[in-house]
Amino acid sequence: MSGDIARDAVGDYRYGFHDPENATIRFDKGLSEQVVRDISELKNEPDWMTEIRVKAYHRFMEMPMPSWGNCDMLNQIDFDAVTYFLRSSEGTEKDWDDVPDDIKNTFDRLGIPEAEQKWLGGVTAQYESEAVYHSIREDLEEQGVLFFDMDSGLKEHPDLVKKYFCSVVPASDNKFSALNTAVWSGGSFIYVPKGVHVELPVQAYFRINAKNMGQFERTLIIADEGSSIHYVEGCTAPTYSTESLHSAVVELIAMEGAKIRYSTVQNWSANVYNLVTKRGIAHSNATIEWVDGNIGSKLTMKYPSVILKGEGAHAEVISVAYAGKGQHQDAGAKVHHLAPNTTSNILSKSIAKNGGRSSYRGMLQVTPKAKGCRSKVICDALMLDADSQSDTYPTMEVGNSSADLEHEASVSKVSNDQLFYLMSRGHSEEEAMGMIVNGFFEPFTRELPMEYAVELNRLLELEMEGAIG
């Protein structure tokens, strides 16, 4: 891809700036067992973790690429051209002032420290491979809430990590979860003790700055019985003509009666492969909610999933995807009803424009044991022009007849009458389109913290500019 084409494809991506790279440690490009061992050694990890990594590396090498999603794009990934580890800062700072100036500069431009003061219970900021800043409110710490970057989590609480790491997403789940398990770095580790409700959301912010970078964060959240937490993540990267790879694994465990909400607004630049495995286990009467927005990236393949393991557990997956020029959003949701009286709601909304492609890939499984379960799936696609593409691949495996299942799907176009109506109220065609698009995503947006909602609306309005005619 030439530079001009790349710039064209990403349009006016406003996070496309990049700052000078001041790496303190940068691994050579490419992957080998030695690279995996070196990462582990550098981090001073216990042997068991090194072994998990090395085994996962071999699984990664053996496993084929997924044969679905977007094979053409997947096969363009050059694993030898990726930098698997890059350290930009000597440590993770607790005080914003101690973060190196160039990195602080990046996050200042992204508005991170302000958000923390206003509305967050804790924040972690990851730059390339590792967290550069981390903080948690004192009151949460006093209640026993553990919130670390994953590397520190492993150091401080090896037993908890050992118990739950790979317990929800095994390394061999898919090629990219194997890769992540081999080379993971950064991400968040959270434990919420029994009965503790974390009222303010905690936030993680992921930033890729270097070229050809691979970011492989690993997140593990455990909500003990009757507790609750809302975790929010945002992601951006600069606009380069070469590609970056973001391949995360997120594991959630909601114990009896606990509730975890995990919200994402992914706005990678259009040269990032975003191949993420997100899965949670919900025990009896627990709730797991994925609120998942995909606006950026070149190719996203991501299907947040929930295993409803205990009786009465509930899953909620609300996702939106926006695919512009050169983008393919292959997103969706998977819910496995393994226990009686479990319930799930899936709402997926997608928009394709300027030749973009958005796909919904869903999986709903109901085992024979899951008597009396209920599920509702709604997929709505909105096409903004004739060049764009939207498709759905719903799969259902139903093992008992007492399940109450609903599935609705719709594909709509913006009507001339809607545009005319809005334009007759003084709005230009772009503004009118922006209003319709924001309205279409509203069931998603209203679930986000206000700051994210405002930002998302603004982003979509920008996407509509200069794109019509």
Add this chain to the structure above:
Amino acid sequence: MLCIENLHVSVDDTEILKGVSLRINLGEVHAVMGRNGSGKSTLANVIMGHPAYEITSGDIKFKGTSLEEMEVFERARAGMFLSFQYPSSIPGVQVGTFLRKSVSAVRGDEAPSAREFRKELKSHMDALEMDKSFLARYVNDGFSGGEKKRLEILQMLLLNPTLALLDETDSGLDIDALRVVAEGINSITPRAGCLLITHYQRLLDHVKPDYVHVMIDGKIVKTGGADLAVKLEAQGYDWIEA
């Protein structure tokens, strides 16, 4: 202010308006009556600039400039307003947000401050007997016919046009709602011209027209005063065609 000269309009090569001429001055109310399908909505839509209609000959001028080169939103900003016969719904867009954005788009530099806007909004909603719970609903989404028409009139009052095109705004309203809507129209007409498309005399009891036009098959075939509407209500359209 509005000057239409021998207007011919087609949709997909079918001619719908077949030579319409009409002049509306500031402060005048022009009622247009006629059977379904005679071209009344087409006239209102084409004045506002609906892209489905092609002007094959003739011209529309607003305040001396031809509308030919003006986009729909520019017409709105220049002071034109259309109350739709069938307003579109915009799911996910709240009425309150929509009204605020529309007021600032149309009134531009003269748009009220947030505080003034809320005051204006409240006084108009009170006059239209609209509950403030309207503001949190999605534009026209799941609205009853009467609710849609009230929202159209609310927009008209807020946008304060110099030319109001009202397409069957009275249809589907009960007597009380009709009175409320009529008061809304009367409150702008001293400062604005008004094209009032209606089937019924009952609106014209409340809003006194200066002229009544009868449209048949894409043409204005007869023009008279307020008494013409009374006669149409009593005798129908057959006597004109005969």
